[in-house]
Amino acid sequence: MINKEELIKEYSQMAYKGEAALFVGAGISIPYGLPDFQGLIKELARGTIDLEITPELNYPQIAQFICNEKLGKKEIKYKISKKFDILYDENKSTYLKSIANSSISTIWTTNFDKLIEQSISFSGRNYDVRNEEEHFKYYSSRNNVEILKIHGDIISSDIVITQSDYEDFNINHRIAISRLEKDLLSKSFLFIGYSYKDPNIKTIVNTVKQLLNSKFVYKHYMILEQPKDTNESKLQKLWIKDMERYGIYVYEYQYGNYKELESILAKVSKKSKGRSVFVTGSHLNNHNTIAAEVGRELFHINNLILKYGHSKGIGSIVCNNFVQKCISNNVDIGKRIEIYANPYSFCDDWDNKDFLLGALEEMRKDILENVQILIAFPGGKGTKLEIEMALKRGVVVIPVMGERDKKFKEYIFKNLQLIEQLRQYSVEYINKLECNQVKVADIINCVRVILND
Secondary structure: OOOHHHHHHHHHHHHHOOOEEEEEOHHHOHHHOOOOHHHHHHHHHOOOOOOOOOOOOOHHHHHHHHHHHOOOHHHHHHHHHHHHOOOOOOOOOOHHHHHHHOOOOEEEEOOOOOHHHHHHHHOOOEEEEEOOHHHHHOOOOOOEEEEEEOOOOOOOOOOOOOHHHHHOHHHHOHHHHHHHHHHHHHOEEEEEOOOOOOHHHHHHHHHHHHHHOOOOOOOEEEEEEOOOOHHHHHHHHHHHHHHHHHOEEEEEEOOOOHHHHHHHHHHHHHHOOOOEEEEEOOOOOOOOHHHHHHHHHHHOOOOOEEEEOOOOOHHHHHHHHHHHHHHHOOOOHHHOEEEOOOOOOOOOOHHHOHHHHHHHHHHHHHHHOOOOEEEEOOOOHHHHHHHHHHHHOOOEEEEOOOOOOHHHHHHHHHOHHHHHHHHOOOHHHHHHHHOOOOOHHHHHHHHHHHOOO
């Protein structure tokens, strides 16, 4: 067993270092009306075999019976394809949104639907899907999320569901297993959306045991719902304790408390981006005393990483003052600042050129997918584009403006998503923003609250 705080902290740190992967089960898709394994087998069995589908049954074996007796594998695949072909809706639940907005770029799943890739696309990230055996020998670029569908999906040539599929898995999916082994040895996994009775997770855990051979290089984690039944709860706790033999540490949340699961995934998503801040604003504003002080004060926040977009104006002022504090305090700059290329940094008026905004969006993807907070000073179309991109990716935006910045203030307060997100952390900051009373200390305090200082 592991407590919630330990799981969030340890796994998020691995995610920030790029050494984390997710393994997603059917429970994550249930809010969309899709069934878990038991529910799926119940639907397939209806009208095909006269059998009550109860929790203690072997579902792959029942799928095999259905295949043998009436439907056949092609018909089973067709029925699943029709059932699981649904569209992502960000309002259904926050599970997928948190996954898409995290910095995690390796996602394994046994799910047949396409909700994970749809949610990632909605967040503005690029992805590659591996849903055929030969696909697993390829690797994605560092900017793409990789979705590895170890049991296939609704558009793959075949799926893993029957007893025969599971029995022959090690023979028919050697490339996928080899890839899984490499990931298990080089990343920390978090398993979500499974129950301890799920045959998928039992098969995967057994695979972990065989692949790792008790040589645990990385710690792995799992989040499970406590069963409602007392005896089942006891069995699950025994199973959880046994998981530690495989280097898998489990956190249980209370039966039916899905808000806790949502909260955990949201925190992991936010913290996976590290204690990182990106500051944007006009490229034409080269003399801003508030920006200079913000740069100096950000240095004093423990282990804060400043993301610098290599731009003139506000960004340059903040970075220069941040670096000066690092130097004067004998701090290794390489550990406190990350610099991203910007080929338009020598073009003073690019910020308001519409035809360049597409190029800016492509350049800023990397920085905004891996930052927790965006401090936004007034700016033109480029600044506003960065704000919109940040919000889409779950980044918390802290706006900064003075009495003369009326148009920018109007733009900010029209953005209800920005205001509501910020309100979760500091109502006081929003009130001061409305009254033009924000000081540097308020900005820094807001950053600290978001970072949980």
